[in-house]
Amino acid sequence: MMHRRSLLTGMLTVAGTSLIGRAHASTLEGVRQQGFMRIATTGANAPYSFLDADGTLTGFDLEWSRLICKGLGVEPRFSYLSWSGILPGLMAGQYDAVMSAVRVTPERKASFVFSEPYCTDSAAVIVRADNNTIHEVEDLHGLTIGVASGSILEDVAHNQAKPGTLRSYPGLPDIIMDVMSGRLDAGIVGCGGAQYAIRQQQVPLKLVGREIDPHPLAMILPSGSETLAAAVSEQIRARRADGQAKSLSDHWFGA
Secondary structure, X not given: OOOHHHHHHHHHHHOOOOOXXXXXXXXXXXXXXXXXXXXXXXXXXXXXXEEOOOOOEEOHHHHHHHHHHHHHOOEEEEEEOOHHHHHHHHHOOOOOEEOOOOEOOHXXXXXXXXXXXXXXXXXXXXXXXXXXXXXXXXXXXXXXXXXXXXXXXXXXXXXXXXXXXXXXXXXXXXXXHHHHHOOOOEEEEEHHHHHHHHXXXXXXXXXXXXXXXXXXXXXXXXXXXXXXXXXXXXXXXXXXXXXXHHHHHHHHHOO
């Protein structure tokens, strides 16, 4: 488990990176030789990755990462930073992998390597509990809505919601606060994270309408890291077979 001060290092070191150039490959042999796997996440997307009341990084993705690393015989070393810096940092070789509810898309596959998916998620519309006018994503046309900056959900918002004003936020907690306060009419968010917030934190919000654009989630690694990705995928399959994957899902999302 990690505390806020040590984790801030990752935020500072990524600030000057860019997506120019080819990703630095992380190999299975290299990770085993160094004895640890450097894993980046946002720390701002409960229940996947977030800071608990003590400032400790925790969540579904963190526990999955620990299971994977245990199977590989290495230690996980986590850093958290805003999403906008994660993929540039991965390309710059600052991390061996990213585990942060990353959606598998053709565009990302062109630049990175993915493990086998460990779960799926979809987009959802979140509104105040007392809102009776928004029922589907199409009802957001012309309204003020929020999404996570740099996420796939920005495309969902532009293509399906067609908002009057689209505001970008570091993560789900900020969107929740502005929907509750009325500064946003709604948010387009990850379904799993929103359900967790409503259930566990008892925020006065609700999800409306259908699930949108379901996608598999996977660990993302630099281009050239096929051997490491294959080993990670093997661990994911093994954890499904021995029941540990189901235990994690039941714990974080409900049986």
